[in-house]
Amino acid sequence: MSTVILTLRRGEDGSAVLALPLVLRTRDPYADQWALPGGWLTAAESPVDAAARTLAETTGLSPSYLEQLYAFGAVDRSPTRVVSIVYWALLRQDDVTAQIAAHRASGRAPENVRWFDVDELPELAFDHSRIIDYALWRLRNKVGYSRVAQGFLPEEFTLAELREAYESILGRQLDPANFRRQVEAAGNLIPTDRFRTGSHRPARLYRDNTDVELADRGPLGPEETSTR
Amino acid sequence: MSTVILTLRRGEDGSAVLALPLVLRTRDPYADQWALPGGWLTAAESPVDAAARTLAETTGLSPSYLEQLYAFGAVDRSPTRVVSIVYWALLRQDDVTAQIAAHRASGRAPENVRWFDVDELPELAFDHSRIIDYALWRLRNKVGYSRVAQGFLPEEFTLAELREAYESILGRQLDPANFRRQVEAAGNLIPTDRFRTGSHRPARLYRDNTDVELADRGPLGPEETSTR
DNA sequence: CCAAAAGTGTTATAACTACACCCATGG
DNA sequence: CCATGGGTGTAGTTATAACACTTTTGG
CATH class of the missing domain: 3.90.79.10 (Nucleoside Triphosphate Pyrophosphohydrolase)
Incomplete structure (x- = not known):
């Protein structure tokens, strides 16, 4: 094991x-x-x-x-x-x-x-x-069909941080504009009304939408997978 | 086991x-x-x-x-x-x-x-x-991203037979025209010069293109999968 | 004001879908 | 010749990609 x-x-x-x-x-x-x-x-x-x-x-x-x-x-x-x-x-x-x-x-x-x-x-x-x-x-x-990448990030994160996680996993750059639209359309994210400030324009913070099933384990589902 | x-x-x-x-x-x-x-x-x-x-x-x-x-x-x-x-x-x-x-x-x-x-x-x-x-x-x-369905069929088969296999697996009807184009584009099939005759217009027989890797097991590959 | 990242809009291309249509054969 | 499945053409829709553009902050 x-x-x-x-x-x-x-x-x-x-x-x-x-x-x-x-x-x-x-x-x-x-x-x-x-x-x-x-x-x-x-x-x-x-x-x-x-x-x-x-x-x-x-x-x-x-x-x-x-x-x-x-x-x-x-x-x-x-x-x-x-x-x-x-x-x-x-x-x-x-x-x-x-x-x-x-x-x-x-x-x-x-x-x-x-x-x-x-x-x-x-x-x-x-x-x-x-x-x-x-x-x-x-x-x-x-990472292409599930929201697993969010498992690397803290409770709240910016889209740039999420995109960086995707880029590290996939080993290639992603277009910020298209990335934003794709993850927004996927419905895996819940926008908060808080922002990450500090440099340049503040970025909205998002958190994981736990209502959406991981939905990629089939009939095995949650029993055999542990999520937090 | x-x-x-x-x-x-x-x-x-x-x-x-x-x-x-x-x-x-x-x-x-x-x-x-x-x-x-x-x-x-x-x-x-x-x-x-x-x-x-x-x-x-x-x-x-x-x-x-x-x-x-x-x-x-x-x-x-x-x-x-x-x-x-x-x-x-x-x-x-x-x-x-x-x-x-x-x-x-x-x-x-x-x-x-x-x-x-x-x-x-x-x-x-x-x-x-x-x-x-x-x-x-x-x-x-x-079946959506691999040619496993061909594992059900004999050496040579028509596109209608392959489509029927897909339909049985997926539980829904598929458009014959679009199905043809998709499997042809995937390159998983080799057309033979033989035809299945017997009713109506003869249908061309195809066989599995074993040159194309199953390519869906990742680094595990053939060692852990048996194909014939 | 300027640099830089956040965020929006637009367009081209490719993939998918529906469906009209022609082709070839057995009866 | 006609019913039927084999096979091709085509147009609408949707997903993807590239990239120009606007917005908002810190310095």
Whole structure:
């Protein structure tokens, strides 16, 4: 049971980049290599609960989105053949930065956990590199027909911030004018009467319209997906 | 490990309907109830291989398409909690009818296996009813951006036959003219110089263009999907 | 006033839909 | 020749993309 935990991190050049936490393995196989955080199913919990639990154990946070990715079980995956259910999750940008700041302040950061930008990943244990590729592919796909991208953002956000999230995920620039019209037409946003001020013309703040179903999981729906 | 095995069956009114094989359980839990065919993973095989094996065991056939559906593992699924990787598969119409005819001729049809139309399913064991709903949802989705529907048809087929498959899957009529243009533009078909004759104007026969990737699994690709 | 981002309008192109129409065959 | 499904043409509508333009703020 592993999880690809994604968030948007602000790089030193000011642009947003996808990042994920990895854990350094302490025992064989693949000792001293980086791997996806994970754990084992206990008898009393469902896989999605176990994913949320291990996510909390490694990051101290609860995800804004959590969905099953795939069940891997090829015999050549690992010396001892293992079937692993992999999940993928999104964390809110502000949750992550707050948590990292708290760790720095308390001096009690979790050992053996490090955040990597997705374009600067180290060599990974098992087939975890391919799994991350698949998770990123799923995210890029899903962002086209679902409002998952809002899982990266705080409660209230501007359209420019949302567009930046889309651009980081998709890896290309989007036209601000057309982007605005598309997300407005999709009905995923509720405009507030508050504005982000500070530079140039103030930008209206929006928040997630939770009335609109994610509507992309089919009959599985909310039971198997965790949203916040 | 279970599999939702789908095929197109010609109903008595001449229209095509989705159908799937179920097996009657002989032991508890859910003894004497219908359930999805399945089995257990052996140590030496991958889940996708196990799915293909159990599929062959229950139907005697090999699928034209086979893909993982979901890994179910909620604690309330079954009295003894089980994690089950579920696959979904397509069988070619002509394979199925030939196999059923062979069984009838030899008098050695597999016991406890029966084909049901998807709109006339009996009460099912476990959460298999919901699993079938999800598989049908996946199929209806996938048919919109992939050429999976061709998995139901024989080597060569007319556009009317392909359109009928789409209509059965989607549950609505499609415009023949627009359908033709769309599938031709998609490049999934290779026209042959043969025609289906017999009534009215002969219809050109097409076959699957295997050069075009299914291109809808992302980085997982062919390793985890079986196509024929 | 100026730079820059927020937000609106306009136009060209492509995709989708409906439906009229012609073509070729069996009876 | 006629009924019927195979196959083509075409016009209206809608989605998408590109980009000019106006608005509103901070400095």
